[in-house]
Amino acid sequence: MNGGHDLGGMHGLGPTHPEPETEEPVFHAEWERRVFALTVAAGFLGKWTIDQSRHARERQHPADYLKHTYYENWLAGLETLLVETGLIDEDELHSGQTTRRFREEDDIRVLKAEAVAVTLAKGGPVTMDLPLEPKFAAGDGVRVCNLNPTGHTRAPRYARGKLGVVEIDHGVHVFADKNAHGTREGQHLYGVRFTARELWGGEACKRDVVHIDLWDDHLEPA
Amino acid sequence: MDEDRHHSHDHTEPPSDLELRVRSLESLMVEKGLVDPEALDALIDIYEHKVGPRNGAKVVAKAWADPEFKQWLLDEPTAAIVSLGYTGRQGEHMKVVENTPKVHNLVVCTLCSCYPWTVLGLPPVWYKSAPYRSRAVIDPRGMLEEFGTEVSKDIELRVWDSTSEMRYLVLPERPPGAEGWSQEQLEQLVTRNSMIGVERARSPSELEG
Numbered sequence: 001m002n003g004g005h006d007l008g009g010m011h012g013l014g015p016t017h018p019e020p021e022t023e024e025p026v027f028h029a030e031w032e033r034r035v036f037a038l039t040v041a042a043g044f045l046g047k048w049t050i051d052q053s054r055h056a057r058e059r060q061h062p063a064d065y066l067k068h069t070y071y072e073n074w075l076a077g078l079e080t081l082l083v084e085t086g087l088i089d090e091d092e093l094h095s096g097q098t099t100r101r102f103r104e105e106d107d108i109r110v111l112k113a114e115a116v117a118v119t120l121a122k123g124g125p126v127t128m129d130l131p132l133e134p135k136f137a138a139g140d141g142v143r144v145c146n147l148n149p150t151g152h153t154r155a156p157r158y159a160r161g162k163l164g165v166v167e168i169d170h171g172v173h174v175f176a177d178k179n180a181h182g183t184r185e186g187q188h189l190y191g192v193r194f195t196a197r198e199l200w201g202g203e204a205c206k207r208d209v210v211h212i213d214l215w216d217d218h219l220e221p222a
Numbered sequence: 223m224d225e226d227r228h229h230s231h232d233h234t235e236p237p238s239d240l241e242l243r244v245r246s247l248e249s250l251m252v253e254k255g256l257v258d259p260e261a262l263d264a265l266i267d268i269y270e271h272k273v274g275p276r277n278g279a280k281v282v283a284k285a286w287a288d289p290e291f292k293q294w295l296l297d298e299p300t301a302a303i304v305s306l307g308y309t310g311r312q313g314e315h316m317k318v319v320e321n322t323p324k325v326h327n328l329v330v331c332t333l334c335s336c337y338p339w340t341v342l343g344l345p346p347v348w349y350k351s352a353p354y355r356s357r358a359v360i361d362p363r364g365m366l367e368e369f370g371t372e373v374s375k376d377i378e379l380r381v382w383d384s385t386s387e388m389r390y391l392v393l394p395e396r397p398p399g400a401e402g403w404s405q406e407q408l409e410q411l412v413t414r415n416s417m418i419g420v421e422r423a424r425s426p427s428e429l430e431g
């Protein structure tokens with residue numbers, strides 16, 4: 001979707017004001033710690049994927065998305081997913097009260113403290129062992145399709161319609177655009193190189209390039 | 223950042239709406255049996271105290287000190303990094319990009335905040351911010367200036383937009399003046415920012431200063 005999250009190339013958002021590296025805490029407030037942990041823990045319930053989680057954040061009104069701090073966007077996304085999957089209803093969310101508790105027979109897979117370290121260390125690889133022919137090979141010229149889906153996409157707006165060269169085939173990865181809508185499908189993922197001049201015009205530095213990861217469905221031969 | 227108020231634990235000021243909203247959601251999720259409160263504390267402890275950019279610094283220092291490891295790191299980054307024990311979430315599919323006298327690499331995620339957690343921990347605020355995400359691709363050299371980093375125009379600047387689950391780690395150039403240093407000494411030259419590409423590694427003289 002052409003949402004408030006798709007920021008590459010946007011102007012007017014001001015300077016970055018980085019905090020000195022040695023002074024920056026991991027979290028800046030207790031509520032940030034809690035939102036982080038609630039989001040990661042709830043992810044292990046298995047009711048949504050990481051792509052659904054990203055899409056829940058980016059579906060906010062662009063003004064809200066840009067106004068919110070990072071963990072406020074996480075909080076908004078988490079509330080959306082909890083309600084949409086029926087784990088929490090609107091009344092519970094607003095009142096903070098519940099009479100409906102989940103039990104083991106409800107097939108709710110809760111991340112237990114003793115499993116945290118092992119579960120994180122295992123991670124969640126997204127490569128798929130499927131015998132799919134790649135549509136492109138390293139060295140191929142490609143154009144990013146002019147796609148403007150209202151759903152989730154990982155093809156950033158600034159690259160659409162632009163010409164690039166495939167640098168590497170990363171193999172078959174879960175296609176994020178469909179995974180965000182509940183369909184787990186594998187497609188070849190490619191690292192594609194674009195010159196800064198192709199993306200931004202003649203004012204850009206001649207030598208500079210931007211690498212973007214794109215799937216089969218994002219690309220057409222050029 | 224409103225840091226003082228949020229960091230205060232004596233609660234002399236009333237909590238903000240946001241704090242109340244988060245507390246209410248947490249107690250609701252605990253009461254409904256959706257999260258284990260001790261698991262939340264364990265998650266926070268891991269990313270606040272255990273998984274962070276010192277992991278990446280060890281990877282880079284080893285690559286500087288050991289040419290065979292460096293080649294492995296460039297050829298099979300995930301396996302090489304896992305061999306040092308840095309494995310798991312947001313580090314499943316790694317790519318290491320090497321800075322050289324002719325190439326400078328810079329990592330961004332314009333669409334959200336993708337970042338190699340296993341080697342760098344959670345991203346800093348600026349990395350997740352709209353200014354960085356918008357400008358790193360269209361004006362990377364201007365962005366680098368904000369970090370005090372100048373990249374000459376005859377050096378190719380490569381920006382990596384993390385749009386998939388591939389996670390990018392910059393292998394900074396080993397600074398001159400650290401010949402014969404041990405891996406442990408070299409680690410001190412490796413900053414988090416140098417592994418994102420917004421700065422270069424520290425020079426030995428900076429370390430003394």
